[in-house]
Amino acid sequence: MSHEIRTEPLTAAAFAPFGDVLEASGHPDRIINQGLCGRFHDRARLEFGADGRAGVSIFDATPRALPYMLDMVERHPDGAQCFVPMSLQPFLVIVAPDAGGRPGRPRAFVTDPGQAVNFLRGTWHGVLTPLHAPGLFAVIDRIGPGPNLEEHWFDRPFTVIEG
Ligand SMILES: NC(=O)N[C@@H](O)C(=O)O
């Protein structure tokens, strides 16, 4: 198995098994605020269990570069996690299917400007990975008891390269 992963453009269809792509594209679901705002309504499948609640945090992450060494993916068994960039810079989104409790082959996507992503509860993903400064994101995820974290370190890292 090759340990090189080529990035793919992020589309809602490709990402659907892993979560949601949030963006202001196409027609808004609602026109609000006296016609001055389009609302793309309720676009993330958020779920927070095990006595947790939704919280919003701000992440200030150090930008990385491609080729990117992927040595670990993680998942949050008790809640979804939504990354909303506070800039129009594209960022790297890595996910992997579950294969009997371990991650399968990862996939890497690069967002378009203005796209945000939501990882479904329990989805294997790479940690927040900006590709350009500022690495500022609003992150909506579960606040609650317990670690809500499972990490998997690959025996041999993958190299994520530009698709
Ligand atoms: N640890 C934390 O708050 N963030 C990670 O879950 C992540 O996916 O970046």
Ligand code: NI
């Ligand atoms: Ni996470």
